[in-house]
Amino acid sequence: MPTKRKYSLPKQTHKKKNKTRKKKKHIKFTCDFESGNCKILNISTKNNKDYYVKLTKNHEPYPKHIKRKYENWFYFKVSNCKNKNITFDFKDLKYFQNEFVGYTTCYSYDNKIWKRTPTTIKKDNIVWSFTPKKNTMWFAYYAPYITKRKNKLMKIMKKKPHTTYKVLGLTNMKQKIDMLKIGNGDKHMFIVARQHPGETVGSFMAEGLLKEFFEPKHKKKRNEFIKKYTLNIIPMCNPDGVYLGHWYTNKIGCNLNRNWQKRRCVENQIILDKFGYHKYGVLYIDLHGDEGANNHFITQGSPKPNPVYNLFNKTINKIDKRFQLKDHYEEEDNRNKKNKFGIWGTYDCKWKNGMTIEACMKHPLYKNLNSIEEETIKVGRNICKTIFKISHLL
Numbered sequence: 536m537p538t539k540r541k542y543s544l545p546k547q548t549h550k551k552k553n554k555t556r557k558k559k560k561h562i563k564f565t566c567d568f569e570s571g572n573c574k575i576l577n578i579s580t581k582n583n584k585d586y587y588v589k590l591t592k593n594h595e596p597y598p599k600h601i602k603r604k605y606e607n608w609f610y611f612k613v614s615n616c617k618n619k620n621i622t623f624d625f626k627d628l629k630y631f632q633n634e635f636v637g638y639t640t641c642y643s644y645d646n647k648i649w650k651r652t653p654t655t656i657k658k659d660n661i662v663w664s665f666t667p668k669k670n671t672m673w674f675a676y677y678a679p680y681i682t683k684r685k686n687k688l689m690k691i692m693k694k695k696p697h698t699t700y701k702v703l704g705l706t707n708m709k710q711k712i713d714m715l716k717i718g719n720g721d722k723h724m725f726i727v728a729r730q731h732p733g734e735t736v737g738s739f740m741a742e743g744l745l746k747e748f749f750e751p752k753h754k755k756k757r758n759e760f761i762k763k764y765t766l767n768i769i770p771m772c773n774p775d776g777v778y779l780g781h782w783y784t785n786k787i788g789c790n791l792n793r794n795w796q797k798r799r800c801v802e803n804q805i806i807l808d809k810f811g812y813h814k815y816g817v818l819y820i821d822l823h824g825d826e827g828a829n830n831h832f833i834t835q836g837s838p839k840p841n842p843v844y845n846l847f848n849k850t851i852n853k854i855d856k857r858f859q860l861k862d863h864y865e866e867e868d869n870r871n872k873k874n875k876f877g878i879w880g881t882y883d884c885k886w887k888n889g890m891t892i893e894a895c896m897k898h899p900l901y902k903n904l905n906s907i908e909e910e911t912i913k914v915g916r917n918i919c920k921t922i923f924k925i926s927h928l929l
Contacts, residue, residue, distance in 0.1 A: 560615040562586060569681045570732075572780030573611035576626065584619055591626045595781045596788035604629060607826060608733035608782035610675040612646075617670040626660045634827035635661065638897045641675050641907060644668070648906040649678040651899065677824070677896050678908035680729075680738040682710065682778065685771045689713060692745050697761045703769075704805035707786045710774040712805050717748070717768070718761035722929065724818040724922070726768040727806070730791040733782030734824030736894040736911040741770040741822060743915025756923045764817075764926060772802055792821075817929045818843060819889035820918070824896040824911075830859040831914055834891050843888040846925055854924075855917040857910075863893065888929075892918065 561583065566573045576589040590611075597604045606629065613621070628635065639651040640663045654663040692715055693700035699716040706712060726744070728737035745768065748757065760766075771777060775786040784790055789800040798804050825832070833848045835841045852858045894911045904910055 562588075562616045562619060562621065563614040564588075564590075564611055565614070566611040566780070568612070569683070569778050570608075570610050570679050570780045571612075572609050586619060586621045587624065588621060589624045589626060593780070595784045596786075597784060598788055603631060605631075605783045606781075607634075608676050608780060610673070610679055610780060612671065612673050613667070614671050616667045616672060618666065618668075620664065620666050622662065622664045623674070624660060624662050628659055628661060630826075635897075637829070638826075639899070641677055643673045643675075643678075644671070646673050646679075649675070649908060651907065676733065676782075677735050678739070678906065680735040680777075680908075682771065682774050684742075685738060685774075688742055688745065688770065689715065692749075695749050701809075703809040704801075706775045706805075707801055708775045708778065710778070712769065712772065712774065712802060714767060714769045715745070716765060718763075718765040720760075720762055720764040722763060722817045723765045723767060724820075725816050726766070726820045726822065727772050728769065728822035729771045729773055729777065730821070731783050731823060732773045732776030732779075732785075734896070735908075736824035736896055736914075737822040738770050739908050739911040740892070740894060740915035740918060741768060743912035743917075744768070744919045745770075745915075746912075747916035747919035753923065760923065760926060766922075769806065772806065775802075792823075817888060818847075818922070821889070821891040822915075823891055823893050825863060825893040826896050828859075828863040828893060828895045829897075830863075831855070831857055831892070831894050832859050832861065832863045834862045834864050834893060835889070841888065841890070843929065844890045846928065847890060847921060850925055851917055851921040854920055855914065857895075857898070857914075 561580070562578070564573065564575050565571070572592050574591050574593050576591060578586060578588050580586045592606055592609050595604065595606055609625065623640075635656050638654060638656060638661070640654045640661065641649050642652050642665065643649045644667075652663055652665055654661050689700060692698060695717070697718055701714045701716060703712045703714055726741065728741040729735075731737075747753070748766070773785050773791055776784055779786060785800055785802060787800075791800050791802050794800045794803050795807070798807065833844065833851070835844045848858075848860060852860050892914075894914050898907070898910055900907050901910060
Protein backbone atom coordinates (compact mmCIF):
# COMPACT_ATOMS: atom_id res chain seq x y z
CA MET A 536 0.00 0.00 0.00
CA PRO A 537 1.28 3.53 -0.74
CA THR A 538 2.34 5.71 2.14
CA LYS A 539 0.49 8.93 2.86
CA ARG A 540 1.79 12.27 3.99
CA LYS A 541 1.69 14.04 7.33
CA TYR A 542 1.61 17.80 7.53
CA SER A 543 2.67 20.02 10.43
CA LEU A 544 4.30 23.34 11.10
CA PRO A 545 8.08 23.38 11.55
CA LYS A 546 9.15 23.18 15.16
CA GLN A 547 10.07 26.48 16.74
CA THR A 548 12.92 26.90 19.16
CA HIS A 549 12.38 28.79 22.40
CA LYS A 550 14.75 29.91 25.08
CA LYS A 551 14.16 28.04 28.30
CA LYS A 552 13.13 30.39 31.08
CA ASN A 553 12.56 27.62 33.58
CA LYS A 554 12.15 23.88 33.67
CA THR A 555 8.41 23.96 34.39
CA ARG A 556 7.43 25.91 31.28
CA LYS A 557 5.35 23.82 28.85
CA LYS A 558 6.01 24.03 25.13
CA LYS A 559 3.04 25.06 23.02
CA LYS A 560 2.16 22.52 20.37
CA HIS A 561 1.13 23.64 16.92
CA ILE A 562 -1.76 22.00 15.11
CA LYS A 563 -0.89 19.01 12.96
CA PHE A 564 -2.64 17.60 9.91
CA THR A 565 -2.50 13.98 8.74
CA CYS A 566 -4.16 11.90 6.04
CA ASP A 567 -1.95 8.80 6.33
CA PHE A 568 -4.89 6.40 6.67
CA GLU A 569 -7.34 4.66 4.39
CA SER A 570 -9.42 7.08 2.28
CA GLY A 571 -7.40 10.03 3.60
CA ASN A 572 -6.98 12.87 1.14
CA CYS A 573 -5.72 16.40 1.78
CA LYS A 574 -2.78 18.55 0.80
CA ILE A 575 -1.71 21.48 2.98
CA LEU A 576 -0.70 24.57 1.02
CA ASN A 577 0.00 26.94 3.88
CA ILE A 578 -0.55 27.32 7.63
CA SER A 579 -0.33 30.78 9.17
CA THR A 580 -0.63 31.89 12.80
CA LYS A 581 0.48 34.82 14.93
CA ASN A 582 -0.32 33.72 18.43
CA ASN A 583 -0.56 29.92 18.29
CA LYS A 584 -4.33 30.24 18.84
CA ASP A 585 -5.76 31.70 15.64
CA TYR A 586 -4.87 29.72 12.52
CA TYR A 587 -5.59 30.17 8.83
CA VAL A 588 -5.08 26.99 6.83
CA LYS A 589 -5.03 26.82 3.05
CA LEU A 590 -5.45 23.30 1.76
CA THR A 591 -6.56 21.30 -1.23
CA LYS A 592 -6.89 17.66 -2.30
CA ASN A 593 -4.51 15.29 -4.04
CA HIS A 594 -5.50 14.79 -7.68
CA GLU A 595 -6.68 11.50 -9.13
CA PRO A 596 -4.85 9.86 -12.07
CA TYR A 597 -7.47 10.73 -14.70
CA PRO A 598 -6.56 10.11 -18.36
CA LYS A 599 -5.51 13.33 -20.12
CA HIS A 600 -8.48 13.30 -22.51
CA ILE A 601 -11.00 13.55 -19.64
CA LYS A 602 -12.12 17.18 -19.44
CA ARG A 603 -14.38 17.03 -16.40
CA LYS A 604 -12.38 15.67 -13.51
CA TYR A 605 -14.65 15.07 -10.54
CA GLU A 606 -12.55 15.25 -7.36
CA ASN A 607 -14.68 16.30 -4.41
CA TRP A 608 -13.45 13.88 -1.76
CA PHE A 609 -11.36 15.04 1.20
CA TYR A 610 -10.74 13.42 4.58
CA PHE A 611 -8.11 14.40 7.14
CA LYS A 612 -7.25 14.45 10.84
CA VAL A 613 -6.31 17.49 12.93
CA SER A 614 -4.29 17.13 16.16
CA ASN A 615 -3.21 19.56 18.90
CA CYS A 616 -6.24 21.67 18.09
CA LYS A 617 -8.27 22.06 21.31
CA ASN A 618 -9.63 25.60 21.84
CA LYS A 619 -7.76 26.91 18.79
CA ASN A 620 -9.65 29.04 16.29
CA ILE A 621 -9.04 27.50 12.87
CA THR A 622 -10.25 28.78 9.52
CA PHE A 623 -10.03 26.26 6.69
CA ASP A 624 -9.80 27.57 3.13
CA PHE A 625 -10.20 24.60 0.79
CA LYS A 626 -8.86 25.54 -2.65
CA ASP A 627 -9.11 24.25 -6.23
CA LEU A 628 -12.57 22.71 -6.19
CA LYS A 629 -13.77 21.90 -9.68
CA TYR A 630 -17.45 21.39 -9.26
CA PHE A 631 -20.23 21.47 -11.83
CA GLN A 632 -23.94 22.40 -11.97
CA ASN A 633 -23.66 24.29 -8.66
CA GLU A 634 -23.37 21.00 -6.83
CA PHE A 635 -21.74 22.60 -3.77
CA VAL A 636 -24.60 25.07 -3.25
CA GLY A 637 -26.04 24.27 0.17
CA TYR A 638 -23.17 21.96 1.10
CA THR A 639 -21.85 21.82 4.68
CA THR A 640 -18.57 20.20 5.75
CA CYS A 641 -18.66 17.06 7.89
CA TYR A 642 -16.70 16.70 11.14
CA SER A 643 -16.18 14.12 13.87
CA TYR A 644 -14.45 13.99 17.24
CA ASP A 645 -14.12 10.19 17.26
CA ASN A 646 -14.09 9.28 13.54
CA LYS A 647 -17.41 7.49 14.11
CA ILE A 648 -20.16 10.02 14.80
CA TRP A 649 -20.29 12.59 12.00
CA LYS A 650 -22.03 15.96 12.04
CA ARG A 651 -21.97 19.12 9.92
CA THR A 652 -20.58 22.63 10.38
CA PRO A 653 -21.60 25.82 8.52
CA THR A 654 -19.59 26.33 5.33
CA THR A 655 -19.20 29.28 2.98
CA ILE A 656 -19.29 28.40 -0.71
CA LYS A 657 -17.15 30.55 -3.02
CA LYS A 658 -16.20 30.38 -6.71
CA ASP A 659 -13.60 27.62 -6.56
CA ASN A 660 -13.19 27.02 -2.84
CA ILE A 661 -15.11 26.43 0.38
CA VAL A 662 -14.35 28.03 3.74
CA TRP A 663 -15.33 27.02 7.26
CA SER A 664 -14.18 27.99 10.76
CA PHE A 665 -14.04 25.73 13.76
CA THR A 666 -12.88 25.86 17.39
CA PRO A 667 -12.46 22.23 18.51
CA LYS A 668 -13.53 21.23 22.00
CA LYS A 669 -11.13 18.30 21.95
CA ASN A 670 -7.51 17.86 20.97
CA THR A 671 -8.16 15.59 17.99
CA MET A 672 -10.82 15.63 15.28
CA TRP A 673 -11.55 14.70 11.68
CA PHE A 674 -13.07 16.49 8.68
CA ALA A 675 -14.44 14.90 5.50
CA TYR A 676 -16.71 15.53 2.54
CA TYR A 677 -19.12 12.96 3.97
CA ALA A 678 -18.91 10.23 6.60
CA PRO A 679 -16.20 7.79 5.41
CA TYR A 680 -16.90 4.11 4.75
CA ILE A 681 -13.65 2.12 4.51
CA THR A 682 -12.88 -1.53 3.75
CA LYS A 683 -12.48 -2.33 7.45
CA ARG A 684 -16.16 -1.57 8.02
CA LYS A 685 -17.15 -3.47 4.88
CA ASN A 686 -15.14 -6.51 5.96
CA LYS A 687 -16.78 -6.45 9.39
CA LEU A 688 -20.21 -6.31 7.74
CA MET A 689 -19.40 -9.23 5.43
CA LYS A 690 -18.08 -11.31 8.34
CA ILE A 691 -21.39 -10.89 10.14
CA MET A 692 -23.65 -11.34 7.13
CA LYS A 693 -22.00 -14.45 5.69
CA LYS A 694 -23.01 -16.33 8.85
CA LYS A 695 -26.69 -15.65 8.17
CA PRO A 696 -28.89 -18.53 6.95
CA HIS A 697 -29.15 -19.17 3.20
CA THR A 698 -26.17 -16.88 2.60
CA THR A 699 -23.01 -17.62 0.60
CA TYR A 700 -19.90 -15.46 0.63
CA LYS A 701 -17.80 -15.24 -2.55
CA VAL A 702 -14.56 -13.51 -3.49
CA LEU A 703 -14.96 -12.67 -7.17
CA GLY A 704 -11.36 -11.56 -7.70
CA LEU A 705 -8.51 -9.24 -6.72
CA THR A 706 -7.89 -5.66 -7.77
CA ASN A 707 -4.63 -4.05 -8.93
CA MET A 708 -3.74 -3.53 -5.25
CA LYS A 709 -4.66 -7.15 -4.43
CA GLN A 710 -7.81 -6.19 -2.57
CA LYS A 711 -10.90 -8.37 -2.58
CA ILE A 712 -14.02 -7.71 -4.61
CA ASP A 713 -16.44 -9.81 -2.60
CA MET A 714 -20.12 -10.59 -2.82
CA LEU A 715 -22.96 -12.00 -0.74
CA LYS A 716 -25.40 -14.39 -2.36
CA ILE A 717 -28.63 -14.74 -0.39
CA GLY A 718 -31.43 -17.16 -1.23
CA ASN A 719 -32.03 -20.15 -3.48
CA GLY A 720 -34.53 -18.86 -6.02
CA ASP A 721 -34.28 -19.01 -9.81
CA LYS A 722 -34.97 -15.29 -10.17
CA HIS A 723 -31.89 -13.18 -9.43
CA MET A 724 -31.57 -9.60 -8.21
CA PHE A 725 -28.22 -7.80 -8.45
CA ILE A 726 -27.09 -4.83 -6.39
CA VAL A 727 -23.69 -3.11 -6.56
CA ALA A 728 -22.27 -0.14 -4.62
CA ARG A 729 -19.22 2.13 -4.59
CA GLN A 730 -18.22 2.21 -8.21
CA HIS A 731 -17.30 5.77 -7.28
CA PRO A 732 -15.30 5.48 -4.04
CA GLY A 733 -16.05 8.98 -2.76
CA GLU A 734 -19.79 8.29 -2.86
CA THR A 735 -19.65 6.56 0.50
CA VAL A 736 -23.44 6.62 0.77
CA GLY A 737 -23.48 3.60 -1.57
CA SER A 738 -21.91 1.31 1.03
CA PHE A 739 -24.07 2.79 3.79
CA MET A 740 -27.17 1.96 1.71
CA ALA A 741 -25.91 -1.57 1.09
CA GLU A 742 -25.33 -2.02 4.82
CA GLY A 743 -28.80 -0.74 5.67
CA LEU A 744 -30.37 -3.04 3.08
CA LEU A 745 -28.62 -6.12 4.45
CA LYS A 746 -29.45 -5.30 8.07
CA GLU A 747 -33.12 -4.73 7.24
CA PHE A 748 -33.29 -7.95 5.22
CA PHE A 749 -32.35 -10.01 8.27
CA GLU A 750 -34.55 -8.18 10.79
CA PRO A 751 -36.60 -10.72 12.83
CA LYS A 752 -39.84 -8.92 11.93
CA HIS A 753 -39.32 -9.85 8.26
CA LYS A 754 -38.93 -13.59 8.91
CA LYS A 755 -42.07 -14.60 7.02
CA LYS A 756 -41.38 -12.29 4.08
CA ARG A 757 -37.74 -13.35 4.01
CA ASN A 758 -38.57 -17.08 3.95
CA GLU A 759 -40.97 -16.54 1.05
CA PHE A 760 -38.42 -14.39 -0.75
CA ILE A 761 -35.45 -16.79 -0.60
CA LYS A 762 -37.50 -19.61 -2.14
CA LYS A 763 -38.25 -17.59 -5.24
CA TYR A 764 -35.33 -15.16 -5.48
CA THR A 765 -31.58 -14.95 -5.05
CA LEU A 766 -30.15 -11.61 -3.97
CA ASN A 767 -26.56 -10.90 -5.10
CA ILE A 768 -24.91 -7.85 -3.57
CA ILE A 769 -21.44 -6.26 -3.85
CA PRO A 770 -21.08 -3.53 -1.18
CA MET A 771 -17.76 -2.17 -2.54
CA CYS A 772 -16.84 -2.45 -6.22
CA ASN A 773 -13.81 -0.15 -6.08
CA PRO A 774 -11.75 -0.90 -2.94
CA ASP A 775 -8.56 0.54 -4.47
CA GLY A 776 -10.18 3.91 -5.03
CA VAL A 777 -11.60 3.77 -1.51
CA TYR A 778 -8.18 3.16 0.03
CA LEU A 779 -6.48 5.88 -2.00
CA GLY A 780 -9.06 8.52 -1.13
CA HIS A 781 -10.37 8.97 -4.66
CA TRP A 782 -13.74 10.41 -5.52
CA TYR A 783 -14.43 8.87 -8.93
CA THR A 784 -11.70 6.52 -10.11
CA ASN A 785 -9.73 3.37 -9.29
CA LYS A 786 -5.95 3.11 -8.86
CA ILE A 787 -5.16 3.76 -12.54
CA GLY A 788 -7.70 6.57 -13.02
CA CYS A 789 -10.45 4.43 -14.52
CA ASN A 790 -14.12 5.31 -13.97
CA LEU A 791 -15.85 1.96 -13.52
CA ASN A 792 -19.25 3.41 -14.34
CA ARG A 793 -18.18 4.25 -17.89
CA ASN A 794 -16.22 1.11 -18.73
CA TRP A 795 -18.62 -1.83 -18.66
CA GLN A 796 -18.59 -2.16 -22.43
CA LYS A 797 -14.87 -1.53 -22.97
CA ARG A 798 -13.76 -3.48 -19.87
CA ARG A 799 -10.73 -1.26 -19.32
CA CYS A 800 -10.92 -1.62 -15.54
CA VAL A 801 -9.97 -4.86 -13.84
CA GLU A 802 -12.96 -4.40 -11.52
CA ASN A 803 -15.34 -4.41 -14.49
CA GLN A 804 -13.71 -7.52 -15.88
CA ILE A 805 -13.95 -9.40 -12.59
CA ILE A 806 -17.60 -8.55 -12.02
CA LEU A 807 -18.69 -9.24 -15.59
CA ASP A 808 -16.81 -12.54 -15.77
CA LYS A 809 -17.75 -13.88 -12.35
CA PHE A 810 -21.00 -12.13 -11.48
CA GLY A 811 -22.99 -13.47 -14.42
CA TYR A 812 -25.80 -10.97 -13.83
CA HIS A 813 -26.54 -10.37 -17.50
CA LYS A 814 -28.06 -13.83 -17.98
CA TYR A 815 -31.03 -14.05 -15.66
CA GLY A 816 -31.72 -10.94 -13.62
CA VAL A 817 -35.15 -9.56 -12.81
CA LEU A 818 -33.83 -6.47 -11.02
CA TYR A 819 -30.55 -4.53 -11.24
CA ILE A 820 -29.77 -1.72 -8.78
CA ASP A 821 -26.66 0.46 -8.78
CA LEU A 822 -26.14 2.42 -5.54
CA HIS A 823 -24.59 5.88 -5.94
CA GLY A 824 -24.47 9.27 -4.25
CA ASP A 825 -25.31 12.58 -5.87
CA GLU A 826 -23.61 15.78 -4.75
CA GLY A 827 -26.03 18.20 -6.44
CA ALA A 828 -29.54 16.99 -5.61
CA ASN A 829 -31.52 18.11 -2.59
CA ASN A 830 -33.42 14.81 -2.29
CA HIS A 831 -32.78 11.14 -2.91
CA PHE A 832 -33.95 9.98 -6.33
CA ILE A 833 -33.80 7.14 -8.86
CA THR A 834 -32.65 7.35 -12.46
CA GLN A 835 -33.25 4.70 -15.11
CA GLY A 836 -30.53 2.44 -16.42
CA SER A 837 -32.06 2.25 -19.87
CA PRO A 838 -33.45 4.78 -22.38
CA LYS A 839 -36.40 2.47 -23.06
CA PRO A 840 -39.64 2.38 -21.03
CA ASN A 841 -38.91 0.73 -17.71
CA PRO A 842 -42.01 -0.56 -15.86
CA VAL A 843 -39.85 -1.93 -13.01
CA TYR A 844 -38.29 1.50 -12.50
CA ASN A 845 -41.71 3.15 -12.39
CA LEU A 846 -43.03 0.60 -9.91
CA PHE A 847 -39.96 0.80 -7.68
CA ASN A 848 -39.84 4.61 -7.79
CA LYS A 849 -43.50 5.08 -6.83
CA THR A 850 -43.26 2.50 -4.05
CA ILE A 851 -40.13 3.85 -2.34
CA ASN A 852 -41.49 7.40 -2.55
CA LYS A 853 -44.46 6.26 -0.47
CA ILE A 854 -42.15 4.60 2.06
CA ASP A 855 -39.48 7.31 2.28
CA LYS A 856 -40.59 10.97 2.29
CA ARG A 857 -37.07 12.18 1.45
CA PHE A 858 -37.20 10.71 -2.06
CA GLN A 859 -38.47 12.65 -5.05
CA LEU A 860 -40.39 11.10 -7.95
CA LYS A 861 -38.71 13.30 -10.52
CA ASP A 862 -35.39 12.13 -11.96
CA HIS A 863 -32.94 14.86 -10.88
CA TYR A 864 -30.88 14.35 -14.03
CA GLU A 865 -33.88 15.08 -16.22
CA GLU A 866 -34.08 18.42 -14.43
CA GLU A 867 -30.61 19.25 -15.75
CA ASP A 868 -30.74 19.16 -19.54
CA ASN A 869 -26.98 19.54 -19.93
CA ARG A 870 -26.33 16.39 -17.91
CA ASN A 871 -29.22 14.29 -19.18
CA LYS A 872 -27.52 12.44 -22.02
CA LYS A 873 -24.26 11.78 -20.19
CA ASN A 874 -25.50 10.75 -16.78
CA LYS A 875 -28.76 8.93 -17.44
CA PHE A 876 -27.10 5.62 -18.16
CA GLY A 877 -25.74 3.89 -15.09
CA ILE A 878 -23.99 0.54 -14.87
CA TRP A 879 -26.74 -1.47 -16.49
CA GLY A 880 -27.64 0.98 -19.25
CA THR A 881 -24.00 1.59 -20.15
CA TYR A 882 -23.31 -2.11 -20.52
CA ASP A 883 -26.51 -3.20 -22.25
CA CYS A 884 -29.43 -0.88 -22.92
CA LYS A 885 -31.71 -3.86 -23.61
CA TRP A 886 -32.19 -4.34 -19.86
CA LYS A 887 -35.54 -2.88 -18.94
CA ASN A 888 -35.26 -3.58 -15.23
CA GLY A 889 -32.13 -1.66 -14.26
CA MET A 890 -31.93 1.55 -12.24
CA THR A 891 -29.50 3.72 -10.31
CA ILE A 892 -30.46 4.92 -6.84
CA GLU A 893 -28.80 8.25 -6.06
CA ALA A 894 -28.72 9.25 -2.40
CA CYS A 895 -28.39 12.96 -1.70
CA MET A 896 -24.96 13.59 -0.14
CA LYS A 897 -25.51 17.13 1.09
CA HIS A 898 -28.55 16.34 3.19
CA PRO A 899 -28.57 17.98 6.64
CA LEU A 900 -28.19 16.22 9.96
CA TYR A 901 -31.86 15.64 10.65
CA LYS A 902 -33.06 16.15 14.21
CA ASN A 903 -33.87 12.50 14.81
CA LEU A 904 -30.39 11.34 13.74
CA ASN A 905 -27.25 11.10 15.87
CA SER A 906 -24.84 10.92 12.92
CA ILE A 907 -25.33 11.94 9.28
CA GLU A 908 -24.72 8.50 7.76
CA GLU A 909 -27.78 7.16 9.60
CA GLU A 910 -29.86 8.85 6.89
CA THR A 911 -28.37 6.78 4.07
CA ILE A 912 -28.42 3.59 6.15
CA LYS A 913 -32.14 4.30 6.50
CA VAL A 914 -32.38 4.67 2.71
CA GLY A 915 -30.87 1.18 2.38
CA ARG A 916 -33.46 -0.19 4.82
CA ASN A 917 -36.22 1.39 2.74
CA ILE A 918 -34.78 -0.13 -0.44
CA CYS A 919 -35.11 -3.54 1.22
CA LYS A 920 -38.71 -2.80 2.26
CA THR A 921 -39.47 -1.77 -1.32
CA ILE A 922 -37.99 -5.00 -2.70
CA PHE A 923 -40.10 -7.05 -0.30
CA LYS A 924 -43.20 -5.09 -1.29
CA ILE A 925 -42.88 -5.40 -5.09
CA SER A 926 -40.99 -8.71 -5.47
CA HIS A 927 -44.14 -10.73 -6.15
CA LEU A 928 -44.72 -8.58 -9.24
CA LEU A 929 -41.29 -9.24 -10.80
